Structure formats: structure tokens, C-alpha cells
Amino acid sequence: MFLSLVMMITDHRQHHLEGVRSVLSLAIYPLQLLVNAPVALLRDSDETLTMREKLVIENRALKRQQLLDGVKLQRLTTLEEENRRLRTLLQSTRSRWLQVMIAEPFALDLDPTREMLQINKGSRHGVFRNQAVLDAHGVLGQVYHTSAYSSTIILITDPNHSIPVRISRNGLHTIALGSGDATELLIPHITNSADVQAGDLLVTSGLGQTFPPGYPVAVITRVIKNLTRQYAEVIAEPTALIQNIQELLLVWHKESQREEAATLPETTEIVNQ
Amino acid sequence: MVFNQGSLVIGGSFIAALILTILPLPQWAIPFRPEWVLLTLFYWGIALPQRVGIFSGWLSGLLVDVAQGMILGQNALLFTLFAYITSRLSLRLRIYHPWRQAILLFLMALTLQLESLIIHGIIDTPERVDFTLWLPPITTMLLWPSVLLLLRNLRQGLGVE
Numbered sequence: 001m002f003l004s005l006v007m008m009i010t011d012h013r014q015h016h017l018e019g020v021r022s023v024l025s026l027a028i029y030p031l032q033l034l035v036n037a038p039v040a041l042l043r044d045s046d047e048t049l050t051m052r053e054k055l056v057i058e059n060r061a062l063k064r065q066q067l068l069d070g071v072k073l074q075r076l077t078t079l080e081e082e083n084r085r086l087r088t089l090l091q092s093t094r095s096r097w098l099q100v101m102i103a104e105p106f107a108l109d110l111d112p113t114r115e116m117l118q119i120n121k122g123s124r125h126g127v128f129r130n131q132a133v134l135d136a137h138g139v140l141g142q143v144y145h146t147s148a149y150s151s152t153i154i155l156i157t158d159p160n161h162s163i164p165v166r167i168s169r170n171g172l173h174t175i176a177l178g179s180g181d182a183t184e185l186l187i188p189h190i191t192n193s194a195d196v197q198a199g200d201l202l203v204t205s206g207l208g209q210t211f212p213p214g215y216p217v218a219v220i221t222r223v224i225k226n227l228t229r230q231y232a233e234v235i236a237e238p239t240a241l242i243q244n245i246q247e248l249l250l251v252w253h254k255e256s257q258r259e260e261a262a263t264l265p266e267t268t269e270i271v272n273q
Numbered sequence: 274m275v276f277n278q279g280s281l282v283i284g285g286s287f288i289a290a291l292i293l294t295i296l297p298l299p300q301w302a303i304p305f306r307p308e309w310v311l312l313t314l315f316y317w318g319i320a321l322p323q324r325v326g327i328f329s330g331w332l333s334g335l336l337v338d339v340a341q342g343m344i345l346g347q348n349a350l351l352f353t354l355f356a357y358i359t360s361r362l363s364l365r366l367r368i369y370h371p372w373r374q375a376i377l378l379f380l381m382a383l384t385l386q387l388e389s390l391i392i393h394g395i396i397d398t399p400e401r402v403d404f405t406l407w408l409p410p411i412t413t414m415l416l417w418p419s420v421l422l423l424l425r426n427l428r429q430g431l432g433v434e
Contacts, residue, residue, distance in 0.1 A: 020345065021345060024335065025339050027336070027339075028291070028336060028339055028340050031288065031291055031295070032340075035295055039297065108295045108296075108297060109295055109296065109298060109303060109306070110342040111341045111342055112303050112306070113389065113393060114342065118342070145342065
């Protein structure tokens, strides 16, 4: 019993027990695979058993989407070129290259009081603690624990998570706190007179070094200005599909400590901004 | 512990309980999830106190912590205590009516819930307290007679001593 108490305290205070945790996680990994197997099977069979007609329709839609995206990308390339030129003029040395790795979530239920997720990539694949996790629509969260072949992600909606953000319309810096509800983020300390409207997009500000700057986090849904209080009540909805996560992206800076992972076949390179 | 057929059965039942603990459920059913590992630990603690005791309690609690991504020791702490109580009082508990045992399990599961509240209150933002706090203890209590029957048949059928 005392051992458990000591463990709890050390686990919370320092991170000495990450090793113990990852070893135990490894012991549990086969169980997790077993639990996940039927879900994975269902997903795979869904892929192989889809009707031809449906595939054709889907293919056509995807081609259209690609065409549209391609056009947008052309504009982006010019902008990026211009951006780089301006940055050289300003002699800014900030590197903009990011590496991404694709991971899939396990179908597992974790502690019901937290908003967490287990994924199928671990430290062997180059995942590290506090690594940023995105999906195609926005920021999902960050890596909380890693073990050899799997890791735990804490989502931005977890009540203990907060993420530094900026309102993309006017550059106002603030923080978005998780609420424990997958569709809500709380934005505290916004004064009643601040220029905040429903529909404003919140993007990562890059402060705190955990998240790369400029990725969408949430859209403000409600601003309740209450003049009897000091601050307005501001609620935002995450742009990432937190309730239905199929695939997620682990991101890191190219020149950071994870360079060796860049050679893995599963990783691809993207340009940020 | 000698590795014979008995250990396989005991270990297997713990693994099954662990799987049930992390099995994905539809959103509405999650608050109802009973404490499977606690049920298993309670049964073996009463039936075979000389084999399943404090250490098994601690280890199984630790595995639940890791599997559910909780702080290490949250379940291990109380599971150790529960394993001690059940193995110590096993002779008395064995002759109780199953519903009286179920009431004890209800209290144990409730203690686990309260411990989780306390821990969350100390180390991070307190969780919301509502009626869902009562659901796992109730389902644990209601499931006990069937778990008892299942594990007893399993034990007697396979002759685990």
C-alpha cells in the first residue's frame, strides 16, 4: 500500500516512473491488440467489401477534391515563395519544415473521467512525450505517455489540457481550456470589451513550443457578455473531428531531436505555411 | 506460485476482467461499466486466500491503472487493501449470503469512486460530481451473483485448489 502511495506521488511529481509505465504498457499491449482486433477487422472488411459503384462515386468525388486542392496549392506555393523572400528580408531564421507520421487510434475505453486516446505508434516509431497531434481539420492534442509500440494521447478537450491560441482575425493571444466535453473548449479571461465574435477561428500561436504555430484549433461558437462579471463567457468548438477519429498525424520539427525517425517509410514531409 | 493449471485459470480470469475493463462500449454505456477486476479479485480472495492475496491485488490494480491510463497506483492502492480484507476475512465472507457479499462489493467500488474524486481534486481540476458516481458500484453489486456462479463453476469444474 505504501508502495502504491509513493508510486502515485512520484508519478505525479516527476516522471521517473515513465519507464515502469512503458514496461507495464508493453505487457498490456497484446490485450489491447486483442480488444482492438474485431474493430480493425470490421474496418478492413468494410474496405474490401464496398460496392464497386460506391467506390466509383467516391473516386470521382476524391478526384474533384484533389483538383480543387491542387488549384489552392498553386496559389499557396506562390504565397510561400513570397513569404520566404519576405522572411529573408527580415532575416528571420525560423525553420518552417515539419515532419509528420500517420497513426491510427485503438478502439479502447480509457479512464472515463479523462479525454484520452491510445494510438498504434510508440517510441520505437519515434513518438515522444508532448509531441503535437493533428488531424486533417485541426489540432487533436499531444502525446501523454509513450511505450514501445503504443502511446497515449491527451486530447485538447481534456479538463487538464490547455493550449495557447491566437484569434486568426485580429491576432489576440489567449488560451483554450478543455472542458471534458468533446464539443466544447473554454476560453477564459476574455474581457467584455475584447474584440471576439462567434465564428472567429482560433489557431495555435506556437507559444510554449509544443504545437507548431498556425494550425486551426477551434471556432468560437458562443460569446456571452455579462457586464456584471469581469470576463465574458466564451465557448469554442474544436475543428478537429474529436468524436470520430479515424487517423491522426504526429508532427515534429525536422531539426529537433527526432531526426532518425525521418528515415522511416511511414513518415512523409510536408511544408508548413 | 507454482505454474500449474490453477494459475492459468486464475490468471486467465484476471486477463478476461482486464479485457472487459478496456473493451470499447457505446457512449451511453460507459458510466455503467462495473469494476470487473475488483469482482475477480474478490472472488479469488474469498475462494483461495492462500493463493490470491495482497500482491495479486497490487499487481492487478497496477495493470488497471496502466490499461486505463490513470495515475500509477490509483487502483493499486485500494486493490491492495481490498485483497487484504477479503483474504483475511475469507472464512467469514465465504458463508455470507451472496447479496451480503454484494453489499461489501458495492462499498468497495464506491470507495474506488471516492478515491478517484479525491485524487482528481488534489492533482488536477476536480471532475464534475453527478449521479454517474453511483453507477459503477451499483452495476458491480448487481453483477456479483452471476460472476460468483461463473467463477465457482469454473473453479470446481477445473478443480483449482
